Amino acid sequence: MSIDLKTIKHISKLSRISVDEKKAEKLAGDLNSIFDFIEKLNELKTDNVEPLTSVAETTLKLRSDEVKSKNLRDQVIKNSPKENEDYFVVPKVIE
């Protein structure tokens, strides 16, 4: 298998990480060597194996639906890179 530059561009779009040509070439090389290594898994037959999603063999606990923390607006907004009163500010989305 080989990951080409077109695929890198596609993944970069999905990841929301911009890559220029130089970075794309470096990433293609790295990812190809990593996937060569990962391909080893194809040696194993796993048709009848149940996938393991979590090692914590417990069912999720239910809790009552109570508000435990209140008035966190200032704390929530405190680290925002740009704010305007009570809002997070982003570049204009609707023309």
Next chain:
Amino acid sequence: MSDITKQSLSELVENIKGKKLSSSEVAKAFVERSEKSKELNAYITEDYANALNKAKKFDEKPNLDLKLPGIPMAVKDLFCTRDLRTTAGSKILNNFVPTYESTVTQNIWNEGAILMGKLNCDEFAMGSSNETSFFGNVQNPIDKNLVPGGSSGGSSSAVAAQLTPITIGTDTGGSIRQPASFTGTVGLKPTYGSCSRYGIVAFASSLDQAGPMAQNVKDCALLQEVISTYDEKDSTSIDFKRNEYSKELTKDIKGKKIGIPKEYRVDGMPKEIEDLWKKGIEYAKDCGAEIIDISLPHTNYALPTYYIVAPAEASSNLARYDGVKYGFRAEGENLIDMYEKTRSEGFGAEVQRRIMIGTYVLSSGYYDAYYLKAQKVRKLIKNDFDDAYKKVDAILTPSTPSSAFKIGEKTNDPVSMYLNDIFTVPVNLAGLPGISIPAGHDAKGYPLGLQIIGKAFDEQNILNIAYAMEEKINFQNNIHDWWIK
């Protein structure tokens, strides 16, 4: 007392409780040594003035019933600390000041310990050498230009150099045990679900665990006892009966069955590691343990599995860094452009690489071939351990396939860097506890570690085995303070 920083945590606790030392004296000693040790680059954020103030306050009204009375401590910068910057070693969180505290650190402060600062780590804990940190690499106190391991490299360096009596790290694929092994210190990765993940910057949520890093097994047991609590704020926290690990610690391991997995004898393993392992087996026998050969047939598939599962979870966890709500933002022409520039400029190369791998294996058309396949192999790996534990109580392996390497030696070859975690990764995939203890030196005089892997929730047993073996090994770390001018 002039040699305060040479004392172990247990000694310091005893001396503070016995009123032979005050918290202020102890804090001052560790702060002064930390200040003289800037060349190690172990700290990202120092909080010395606050620490000294808190120590003074503690001394005014000391509560000596606490488990960590007035003990100063620096922690890995992956734990959110209220009102103190938490970066995860990343530019993207360079200015992030949490408004809440992680459960694990809260547990530590509740027992009387005092925060001295935040320790360097690989960016988002992704690395095995601390070289991916935005804040620069960390020196291993063992030798100049030697990596301290990773991702908890600031933690391992700080404990080995006695800048902090004890610390906590996090371990997703070996990030506590490998740096412990590289610095001649002790590191425990607890069972998945033992320590709360609340307030820890997430990397791979099905694998991440916090754990203690210490100079000896007893200190490690004491800190584990403090940090391991059930927490309803972490939905995968498990409500099981937790021991008072330090009180129940015993060197009596007579009759314990210890498994030796033949698959860990990997191709190209240096003879020094093979010899260390043989010596470890002899130490375990000397302690009265019974040695049994076992097989973990899917060991060779653990790393490829890990490098699908961990990046997949990381790509999802790190989607939150978008420059909108907190952290670094790069301005863009529109919203999408802002996201893309923020993430491209805010994340380092290794983190971007892993997000890309993760995005790819989860993307349409590849999910079954990679992610689902990896989850199935993960099941086989866990089954191997389940089968082995029908015959044995614990498993003994080397911690790493080599001793610490030079800074820059492996940075250009991601796969050779990943191979560092070959003995530690299976333990995370199966959710088991594992402890690394220093067990010898290689020809260069660098420390080498042995790993003891336990059954789920059986931390006490591996701590006991480590405690018994520690006495037989009688390891001495060769640290000569070369960085102190």
